[in-house]
Structures are given as structure tokens and as C-alpha cells.
Amino acid sequence: QKEVEQNSGPLSVPEGAIASLNCTYSDRGSQSFFWYRQYSGKSPELIMFIYSNGDKEDGRFTAQLNKASQYVSLLIRDSQPSDSATYLCAVNPLSSASKIIFGSGTRLSIRP
Amino acid sequence: GAGVSQSPSNKVTEKGKDVELRCDPISGHTALYWYRQSLGQGLEFLIYFQGNSAPDKSGLPSDRFSAERTGGSVSTLTIQRTQQEDSAVYLCASSRLAGGSWGNEQFFGPGTRLTVL
Numbered sequence A: 001q002k003e004v005e006q007n008s009g010p011l012s013v014p015e016g017a018i019a020s021l022n023c024t025y026s027d028r029g030s031q032s033f034f035w036y037r038q039y040s041g042k043s044p045e046l047i048m049f050i051y052s053n054g055d056k057e058d059g060r061f062t063a064q065l066n067k068a069s070q071y072v073s074l075l076i077r078d079s080q081p082s083d084s085a086t087y088l089c090a091v092n093p094l095s096s097a098s099k100i101i102f103g104s105g106t107r108l109s110i111r112p
Numbered sequence B: 001g002a003g004v005s006q007s008p009s010n011k012v013t014e015k016g017k018d019v020e021l022r023c024d025p026i027s028g029h030t031a032l033y034w035y036r037q038s039l040g041q042g043l044e045f046l047i048y049f050q051g052n053s054a055p056d057k058s059g060l061p062s063d064r065f066s067a068e069r070t071g072g073s074v075s076t077l078t079i080q081r082t083q084q085e086d087s088a089v090y091l092c093a094s095s096r097l098a099g100g101s102w103g104n105e106q107f108f109g110p111g112t113r114l115t116v117l
Helices: none
Strands: A004-006 A011-014 A019-025 A032-038 A045-050 A054-058 A061-066 A071-076 A085-092 A106-111 B005-007 B010-013 B019-024 B031-037 B044-050 B065-069 B075-079 B088-095 B112-116
Touching: A004 A085, A011 A019, A019 A085, A019 A106, A032 A061, A032 A071, A045 A054, A045 A061, A045 A071, A071 A085, B005 B088, B010 B019, B019 B088, B019 B112, B031 B075, B044 B065, B044 B075, B075 B088
Parallel strands: A011 A106, B010 B112
Antiparallel strands: A004 A019, A019 A071, A032 A045, A032 A085, A054 A061, A061 A071, A085 A106, B005 B019, B019 B075, B031 B044, B031 B088, B065 B075, B088 B112
16 A cells, blocks of 8 residues: 555546545554645645644635545635646655655646 | 755756756755656655754665765755666755654755756
């Protein structure tokens, strides 16, 4: 089992709809969780981080964490074509407390 | 500077030559990470520095790869006797802290695209 798993996609969502990206992780003791956006040919850009169970909202983005079920998700409301990118989930596991483990990413495509 | 900087942005070299890639982290960040990303692939962890502690080299793919961090700031990743399979984007990231909660968010530089002919 991979430490951090994401569906590779592509996930196609119509403009204006809600895009839902999911991620599961294997280390139950993981403490911090991140979502990065990566445009083609660019480096990853941090868009959200969450440490506690529940929801964290920032503009059109909401991160949701459920430690009991070991998943973290990212919701993008009112999706725009500019949201089309690969979204990387990253987790700081207890087993490697100094590292962040990245998932392989979900490619999101917003269709006009 | 405001963000992580890396140089060069692009490097083309011939097989068998040595290359040096540089990373300048965000001022005040104690942790520095190197990753490699091949085309269409995920991030591959290479090495991690935290303050004055011994680096975590567990991700280095071979002994041709080495890295150092001088004065707790700038880091150099060196690849000796480059091979074609070393072609990738090399990304550097820094964080204020490492491990645990709060302050361990990583911020990435723009990367160095290495092409080995």
C-alpha cells in the first residue's frame, strides 16, 4: 500500500461546478496534511494545509480531514478553467516525522 | 529574497560530465529538501537538511549524487558522471520547521531542468 494515494485522473469538471479531490494515507499517526497545485511545467505551489479534523476554508478552497478514516480531501467551488492543474496531496507521517510524503497527483481539467 | 531560488533554471550536459545545482532557501527556514521529478511523474525525495543535524540521504539514487548545505543556508546538489536517466526537473523546497504540526509547510523553488545528452 502506498503511503499517500490519489486517483491519477483526469478528473473533468464543468466550469462553475464543485471539484472534489480525494487522498488517503496509510500512517494513522500522520499529523499535518497539505494540498499543492502544480501547473504543467511549473513547480508545486502550496494552496492549503490542515492539521485538525474537520473543514478548513480559504476562498473557493475547502480542505477536509478525517483522521479516523485516514482521508483528506480538497473541494474547489465555482471551478474555473485556471484551476486546471495537477493537485498533489502531501502528508507528514509519524513514521518519518521530518519528511512530507507526496501522492502522485490528480490531474484536474475544468471544461468551459 | 521572498521565495526559494534555484540556479540554473536549465542545464544541458553531456553524459559523463558532472553538474552542480544550487538552491537558496527562504531566509530563516531551517529545513531544506531536494526532490526530483521526471516528466509526468510524481515527486521523488532525494535528501533533507535540518539545521546542523546530519542530512537524511535516504532518497539519493546512487553514490553519484551528493549534496551539501553550507552555513545552514545555500545548498548544492552535485551529480557526478551524469547519465541520461538523470534527466529530470530537480526541485528544492524549504520550510521554517520540520516535522510535527505548524510551520512545516514546504515552499518550492522554480526547479532546474536537467537534460543529459
